[in-house]
Amino acid sequence: MEKTxxxxxxxHHGLVGSAIWNNLQQKGYTNLVGRSHKELDLLDGQAVxxxxxxxxxxxxxxxxxxxxxxxxxxxxxxxxxxxxxQIQQNVIGESFRHNVKKLLFLGSTCxxxxxxxxxxxxxxxxxxxxxxxxEPYAIAKIAGLKMCESFNLQYGTNxxxxxxxxxxxxxxxxxLNEGDWDxxxxxxxxxxxxxxxxxxxxxEILSILKKYGIxxxxxxxxxxxxPLREFLWSEEMADASVYIMEHVDFKDTYAxxxxxxxxxxxxxxxxxxxxxxxxxxxxxxxxxxxTMRKLTDVSKLHRLGWQHKIxxxxxxxxxxxxxxxxx
Numbered sequence: 589m590e591k592t593x594x595x596x597x598x599x600h601h602g603l604v605g606s607a608i609w610n611n612l613q614q615k616g617y618t619n620l621v622g623r624s625h626k627e628l629d630l631l632d633g634q635a636v637x638x639x640x641x642x643x644x645x646x647x648x649x650x651x652x653x654x655x656x657x658x659x660x661x662x663x664x665x666x667x668x669x670x671x672x673x674q675i676q677q678n679v680i681g682e683s684f685r686h687n688v689k690k691l692l693f694l695g696s697t698c699x700x701x702x703x704x705x706x707x708x709x710x711x712x713x714x715x716x717x718x719x720x721x722x723e724p725y726a727i728a729k730i731a732g733l734k735m736c737e738s739f740n741l742q743y744g745t746n747x748x749x750x751x752x753x754x755x756x757x758x759x760x761x762x763x764l765n766e767g768d769w770d771x772x773x774x775x776x777x778x779x780x781x782x783x784x785x786x787x788x789x790x791x792e793i794l795s796i797l798k799k800y801g802i803x804x805x806x807x808x809x810x811x812x813x814x815p816l817r818e819f820l821w822s823e824e825m826a827d828a829s830v831y832i833m834e835h836v837d838f839k840d841t842y843a844x845x846x847x848x849x850x851x852x853x854x855x856x857x858x859x860x861x862x863x864x865x866x867x868x869x870x871x872x873x874x875x876x877x878x879t880m881r882k883l884t885d886v887s888k889l890h891r892l893g894w895q896h897k898i899x900x901x902x903x904x905x906x907x908x909x910x911x912x913x914x915x
Contacts, residue, residue, distance in 0.1 A: 589617070589647055589690070589834055596621045596645035598630065598679055599652030604694060604752065607826035608649055615830065621645055631671060636678040640686045647833065648683045648691045650676070650732075654725075661722040672728035680735050684745060691747040692833055693736050695729040695853065698722045699751060707885040710751075710851045733853045740838045741849060748832055748841065749853035752825050764797070828856045831894045840892060857886050 589595065595612060599605035600622035612620055621643055628639055630652055654671040661668055676693070683691050700708045701716040718726045733749035740747055763771040773786030776793060784796045832854065841852040889895075 591616045592619050593617070593646045593689075594619045594621060594643065595647040595649065596643065597649045597651060598622075598675075599650070602651060604825050604829075605649075605651035607823050608651060608829050611823065611826040611830045630675045630678055633674075633678050636682050637685075640682040644686060645683075646689050648679065648688050649829065649833070650679050650691065650693045652679070653694070653729075661725055665724045668722070669724035669728045672725060673731060676728070676732040676735060680732070680739070680747070683747075684739055684743070689746065690833060690837075691736065691745070692829055693732050693747060693749040694829070695733050695749055695751045696725070697751050697855070697857075698726040699730050699733070708855070709885040710853055710855060710888060713851050713853075737850065737852050740852070746838050748836060748838060750829060750832060750856050751853055752856045764794075825856060828889065828894050832892070836892050841888075854889055854892070855886050856889055 595617060597605055597609050597612070597620060600609045600620075601624060605622075609620060609622065623639065629635055652675055654668060654675070656664070656668070680691065680693070697708070698719065700712055700718075701714075702719040703716060704712045713730070733751075736745075736747035736749045739745045763769075763775070769790070772793065775786075776784065776788075777786035784792055786793075836854070838852065841854060842849050886895075
């Protein structure tokens, strides 16, 4: 990518999106474009078209998504599939219509089957059933990566899909336990929950947080704490994403001469895992666990020339410090 090329980062205020934005700036890219949700609703097809008409981005990084944990995925199944499909349809569709040179689509490891052999290689996609709790979200993300793959095969585009936790519940529970309502309201103002922000009453805030398993006495994390998860420091996720934009093309994601070209997405991770219980003090085992292991096989990414540097322990510490600093 040229340093002066116009690059649109969709979701540039999110954890990964903001890290990608910062990484691009640090590497000397000077023409970045971003819009907040208030400025551009990616669910609005006409608004997205108008944005592309006016800005004419040359490169697009799609880091925007409707996301949540096991509880949210279970309660709002329609929202997760509809909103993510709509965002992808609008952004990828307009990227194609506006001849974007290259697009990076950020997916999720939940696309892989619940009982996939570990570590999960890219080619286990669609080989067995998904985890039920987040199936709608996973299907939306699978559709996004297949959309990228299909545009590439039919039209010769250069769209690449990459498959990369949420510590907010622990932070809010800690603040409530300590009676730090200033910190609670500050967090709620930054990230309202179902329309409830820091301007609402104590009772309204407590009620909505309780719905998501957060009280002053405990933080309810779904499951037993036994499932293993792989964590990647957001700045390294960003570095891998920008590396792929700079050095990897669609033709590099599959073997030359392949008869059936599929599973061209790239896992981004560390290849290391820890249990959920190691990340929290209190685990209440009255809710489902979700998939027991979600460890990615990152050999494809290593072959393409990128490898992580920050291990899990340091990354978790940095992530919490990053979260606290966002105010």
